[in-house]
Structures are given as structure tokens and as C-alpha cells.
Amino acid sequence: MTTERTTPSPAGTGRRGPSTLIWIAVSVFAAVCWGVVALIRDEEINAIWLLGAAIGSYAIAYRFYSRFIAHRVLEVDDTRATPAERLNNAVDFHPTDRRVLFGHHFAAIAGAGPLVGPVLAAQMGYLPGTIWIIVGVIFAGAVQDMVILFFSMRRNGKSLGQMVRDEVGLVGGIAALVAVFTIMIILLAVLALVVVNALANSPWGTFSLALTIPIALFMGFYMRVLRPGAVVETSLIGVALLLLAIVAGGWVQESSWADAFTLSPTTLVWCLVIYGFLASVLPVWMLLAPRDYLSTFMKIGTIVLLAVGVLVAAPKLKIPATTQFTDGTGPVFSGALFPFVFITIACGALSGFHSLIASGTTPKMIEKESQVRMIGYGAMLMESFVAVMAMIAACVLDPGLYFAMNSPAGFLGDSLQSASEAVAGLGFAITPDQLQAAAAEVEEQTLVARTGGAPTLAVGMSQIFSSAFGDGLTAFFYHFAIMFEALFILTTVDAGTRVGRFMLQDTLGNVWKPIGRVSWAPGVWLTSALVVGGWGYFLYTGVTNPLGGINQLFPLFGIANQLLAAVALSLATTLLIKHGKIRWVWVTAVPLAWDAVVTLTAAYQKVFSSDPRIGFFSQRDRFQEALDQGEVIAPAKNLGDMEQVVTNSTIDGLLAALYAVLIIIVIASSAVVWLRAIRAGGALPTTEIPYRRSRIVAPAGLWATAEEKRQLAAVGGHDGYGELPPDDEGTAPR
């Protein structure tokens, strides 16, 4: 039934004509869009060109490159049963409709990351970030997701860490485990920092987000007691309550309750830490599961809304293609275009974290091997598209406003006047009155130094929505955007704290048994407290850091994420070699080399750069020397601030060094296996599960081809699923 797919023919053979013409047209379209995006200077271009360049490139990459990887490199085999078919227990392992699994996988990989990174990278203009988002996803990010999904699927859905231990070795395995755990901590801290920066001194946002807790508790109770399993109904009620909560936030802001919900950043840190701890120890039905449903619905709804908004509003990009900050002197994050754009934008271009999801639940649910292309590669293209839209939303802002919102508070000073002057010093103009008006339009007290990306994205989205769907709702749209980002992030914080706790329990359980028991309350509390304490510490230092938490911590988050990508791509490269496919090894080895160069350069600069704005240790030395003299350097305001900068810089620098060492360990221990495999004649045994023939008939892509429809009809299948009768021998195996 799948002979044509197991012996792939070069693209388009045998059907020259309409198909070839269509792809020529798509290529011309993409090339024209790229031409406009890349070549037009000194003139505002329309965001539609960015969308065109992205969609055209994705279409070509999906049609040709992902097909090549699936059929030539991985040799997906639809006659081979997937774990979902072999181990079907209707719970963890069950063949899932490809369109449903695509949604599932996309909802798990896409969160706040692709929305935040591009906003920060916009300080160098839209062009560098956009090129990386599109080129990076095609050759690195989507490849990583698809290849890891494939290899995990061939191993019954084994996790990334387990695969590294089995296929690379113990040393690599331990390094991968440490990498995953430390990334979790820094990821949660940075994401929580984004929430704190978005909600600080904003009674509207704080009240709306606080209401999501009782809403989630209500949903949990409803699904547990009143209507067990009625997820869709409960989620729709939840979404309605959520929209009401956003509207109610506006009322609260005007009422006498406003003061109670006007919280300082440090108070918010404590709220988040306590919340994270409770979410980790409470049963998931109460808080985590309902919040997850809510977040999935909001995610899909908002992304669709944003795409429609951009198409309808067709906004012009006010931030130029490139700014003078490509040299590394920008206020949002320090460091030159290379390597820091590639670190700042991780999610959306290449995100190592996805390899944890591609080796989690998705491989256990896939029906047909060929579907790794649509689910692994396709879902990542979709995330990349979200990142392009985030870039657009940031770039519709006036550059003056963008820099007033995203520069650290210490740089902008305490008043609108000082902020206006600081922005003028960067070469952009915004008057204090304009700053006041921009804040008033979204009904916030101020927009100055609202770093972290979320407020910027929310202003951009509110402008796009207002011009697409009508004025008068700008403030609602702003808070809607803040709310949905905060909701994603809290879902990640809930789940991440819990996952981190299990990892810690598992590891510590090897040393002292009782702590590994998931039902022993003191163990649960202690490990939860350790995880929360870990990210809470970085969150607190981020919030109070005079140099700006996002400015200091975001590069670490990027390095950590790209470190995990290095782990995943090393594993993928190792497996290609062990499977005797060394001639295709460049498919993962080139992205790995690029990722290693970028990440190690960034880590090197963060540790050794003599420029105190970039190197953590030279920053430390500068403040320590001044401290020894009893001097205070701006933006620190007193000796306490100075000491804090010294401590933070030391810890951040050590962390950057640790990440670099981990990358080197993982790549080196993989390289040992590569050499061994090459010496052994180009292949080594792996833990791949042996072949068993599949009986499932299902299409590979989103739309069933005529041939697939015929095959489905032949076995009496419907809704994209069919099974061969038990006595059918099917086609000859391979």
C-alpha cells in the first residue's frame, strides 16, 4: 500500500506540468517578497511582505526539504507499525488522527517564547531577526523537531535524556540531565520575570490574572465533580469567564480596589513563588489541568486572531530594517548581531526545549511514520510563523516608544522627561507627552521600562487589532494580550515546576530512597521548595537588578535553550551515523555546528569579554573595584545595589561558563561514538525497536492524496483512518 513512499521518487517526477508551474510561481512569489523585505531601505514597508516571504519559504521548504529528510534521510516506512499501533492501550499509546496530533504537538511546543524573543531582537531592526527565524526554522529548528520525533518514535517514545544515555553514553547522559534541569530553572525564572514586568503596578492586569486562579479551581471542580470529563464545555465556560475577567479588570482599575491590586515587582515575585509552590504540590485536577485547557483554547484563538488582524490591518513597519545596534551597543540586550540575535531568538527558529516534547507524548500517538513530517516539521514551521507575527507586532511600534518601553529602568531614569532624553540619546525621538498618551491609550500608568517583551507585544497587538477591528477597544486588546501571554507563562511555570520537582525527586531518590517517593509529602514539599527556590532566586535578582533583569538574564536563557538544541542535534547526528547514514549526516551536523559556534561564542563573550556590558566578570570587576573605593556607579543608586550587581554578575557568569562546559562535554562524548561507529565500518547497533508490520492505513499529510483516498476506501476506512483486515498480508515488507 505504501510502496510509492518507501521508494521515493525525486520531487515532481512523472507529474511535470501544473505542479511544476505552481512551485515555480511559489518560488517567484517568495523571492519577490524577500527582495522587498531585504532590499528596501529608508522607506517603511508593509508587514504583508514579511508574511509573504515567510509563507513562501515555508511552503518550498516543506514540500522539498522536509520530504527529502523524511524519505531519503530517515527513510520513513509506512509498512512499519508505530508504537501507537504496537502498544495501543488507548491511554498513553493510541493512534491519533494526524490533524489532532498536530494541534496537540503545536500547543505543547508554542508558548510565550516565540512571542518574546523576536520582540527583544527587534532592537537590531526587523531584518536580522526575520532572516534567522525563517532560515533557522527551515534548516535547524524544524529539522531537529522532526528528527528527534522520528528517533524517539522508533524507540517507543523514549525521552531525550534516556536516548542520550543509551546511545551516547553515561557521561553525555549526565550532562544532558544537568542541562535539562538548569535550563528548566532559568527558563521558569525568565518567563516569570516577563509576567512580573507586565503586571507590576498594573491593577487591571494583576486583577485579571489573579481571577484565573478561581476560574481554574472552578473548572477543576466542575470537571471532577459535576460533569466528569466534559472538557470542551468546561473550557468554553472558562474562556467566557476569562474574557469577563479582562473586562472586570478595567472596572477594578477605576474603583477603590485599584490600590489592593497595584503590586510592586517584589510583591509579585512572592505571589508567583507561592503560587508555583502550591501548583506543584496540589493535585493536577485542581489547577494545572484546567489551566492547561484554558491556555490551549486561548493560544489557538489568539494566534488565529493575530494572523487575521495582520492581514486585515496590513500595518507598516516603523522600526527600520536594521538599526545601529547591530554593533552590540543596544539597550535591550548587549552584544553584537553575531552571536546574540541567534541566542535571543530561540523559540521560533531553533528551540532545544522542543526536543523534550518531540520525545514525550507525541511519538507515542503517531499513526504512521510518514506523519513525522507534518507533525514534527510542520508544527515547528507554524511556531516560526507565530514568531514572525511577533516581530511584526513589535515593529509596528514607533521606534521611540519601542526603546522607551524596552530599555532598563536604570537607563531611562525616573520621569517621562528623563526617559524621553535617554531615548533621544539613542538617536530616536519621543516626547514626554507622547509617552503619556501612549500609556493613557492602553490605560496603564506608564509604559516606560516595561521590559520583557510582553507589554511591547501587547501594545503592537492592540494597535493591529484596533486598526483591523475598530477603535475604542485599544485598552481591552492590550490587556487581552497581556492576559493571554501571562496565562501561557503561568501554565509553563505550573508544569515546569512540577516536572522539575519530579526530576529532582528522581535524582535525589538515587541517594536517599524516601525522597524519590512521589506520595511522601515531606519529600514532595522539599523538592518543590528547592525548584521554586531555584527559579525564585533568579526571578528575584532579575526584578531587583539595577542593570535590568531581562538585559542580564535573557541571554542566559537563550544560551541554555540553544545548549539543549546542541544536545538534541548531537544525539540526532550520533543516530544518523550509527544507523549507517553518514552520507546524510550534514542534515543535522551542519545545524549542530552552527548552533555550537553561536552558543559557544555567546557563552565565551558572556564569560571573557572585557566589555563590562557584555562580559559578566568584567562587569563584576568594574563594580567591585568601585565598591572597594566606596563609589557608586550608575545605574546603581547605593552601595547595596553595587553589592547586588557584583553577586548577580558572578553567579550569571558562572552559569554561562557551566553551559559552555556542558555543550563541550556533550559534543565531545558524541564525537567519541561517531569515531567508534566510523571505525566499525560506518554503523553500530542502536536501541531501535525491531520491525513489525503495520495494519493501519492513514494519509501522511494534512490532505489525503487521491492515492491515499483510494487506499482508505479499499479497506473501508473513514475519517482518515482504516485498518487492513486481519487476514490481509498487505504489501511485502520493505
Add this chain to the structure above:
Amino acid sequence: MRPLRAVLWYLRELTDESAYERYVEHVRTHHPDRPVPSRREFERQRMAAKDTNPGVRCC
């Protein structure tokens, strides 16, 4: 009506609301000797399993 039904089908599958029906059918076909849990029981077991394996969410 058809598009509406398709959307509902998709949402039920995406949120795993259909998990119970799927499980019951599975038990009836493959393990007819095993008892079929009630919906309430099944959902509780499912949540208990999620308690120890919540699944990672990406950034």
C-alpha cells in the same frame, strides 16, 4: 452543520474529551474479560496519572 460538527469533533479530540469512549471501546474489543470503569472513575485515574507525569510545556 457539517463544519460545526467537524469543529466540535476536533475540539473533543484535541482536549482528549473523547478519551473515555476510546478506552471503553478498546477494553470491549481487546480485553472483554476486564471490567469497564465508569466515566467518573476513568477521569480520576487519568488525572492521577497526570499527577506524576504532567508533561513539559515549552516556552
